[in-house]
Amino acid sequence: MDTFYTRSPEVEQIIQGLNLTRTLFVSSVLIGEPHTGKKSLVTHLFPDVPVVSGEDQEAVERLLNDSEELIITDFEQLPNKESLDFDNKRIIATANYVGNQKTIDTLFAFIYTMPSLKERPEDLQHLKTLFLKEACRTLMLNDNAFSPDEIPSDITMNSKSLRRAVFYHLMIQQMGEEEIKSALYRYFVEHLEGNNGYKEHLGLYEVPLIKVGLQKYGSQLKLSEVLGINRNTLRKKIHEHAID
Numbered sequence: 001m002d003t004f005y006t007r008s009p010e011v012e013q014i015i016q017g018l019n020l021t022r023t024l025f026v027s028s029v030l031i032g033e034p035h036t037g038k039k040s041l042v043t044h045l046f047p048d049v050p051v052v053s054g055e056d057q058e059a060v061e062r063l064l065n066d067s068e069e070l071i072i073t074d075f076e077q078l079p080n081k082e083s084l085d086f087d088n089k090r091i092i093a094t095a096n097y098v099g100n101q102k103t104i105d106t107l108f109a110f111i112y113t114m115p116s117l118k119e120r121p122e123d124l125q126h127l128k129t130l131f132l133k134e135a136c137r138t139l140m141l142n143d144n145a146f147s148p149d150e151i152p153s154d155i156t157m158n159s160k161s162l163r164r165a166v167f168y169h170l171m172i173q174q175m176g177e178e179e180i181k182s183a184l185y186r187y188f189v190e191h192l193e194g195n196n197g198y199k200e201h202l203g204l205y206e207v208p209l210i211k212v213g214l215q216k217y218g219s220q221l222k223l224s225e226v227l228g229i230n231r232n233t234l235r236k237k238i239h240e241h242a243i244d
Contacts, residue, residue: 052071
């Protein structure tokens with residue numbers, strides 16, 4: 001059984017609506033962007049109901065014949081939705097997009113829209129904490145050494161990009177000199193070409209060095225002394241790399 005957590009009023013309304021249909025032979029569909037927790041939500045609410053993917057039409061039709069209740073994920077992937085018969089069934093479907101609205105209206109008595117994480121700021125902190133613990137277990141790190149607040153949130157792909165941002169942040173924090181050299185080596189294997197490769201890739205080193213130096217010392221004069229280069233040379237590099 002998947003677990004699901006929310007403090008979003010919109011999602012709580014969806015939960016209330018789905019709970020009201022537990023004893024009714026009606027069909028419901030939850031539509032929303034990928035990676036918003038649609039499958040986790042319905043399997044959390046209906047843990048004993050069989051689950052089948054819409055990518056397998058034959059399996060869907062077979063389970064429809066054998067079961068009164070069924071969860072169909074990726075409903076939009078079904079190639080022949082019009083052939084399905086949901087009469088006297090309790091079907092809960094999830095879909096990433098609507099597709100044919102007429103078919104959706106015909107098959108489902110209740111149509112819910114799952115809000116994206118951008119619309120659910122109440123859930124963001126919990127998910128970051130959850131993914132942080134997962135990342136620490138996977139990378140064998142002490143989760144007390146990190147705070148969700150220090151991790152940038154990437155919700156362009158909802159929970160998928162948020163989880164990736166957490167893992168990426170932790171991996172970056174643990175990189176030492178050898179790991180950085182290894183990462184640069186792999187990058188250069190893919191990108192080193194042309195007739196001016198040294199100058200073109202020098203920014204990989206200079207840009208973060210100068211940005212951190214300006215942030216740390218707050219003075220071009222002081223930074224030029226720390227780096228051991230002429231102040232005019234530093235100014236030139238700041239201009240070349242368009243560093244604010």
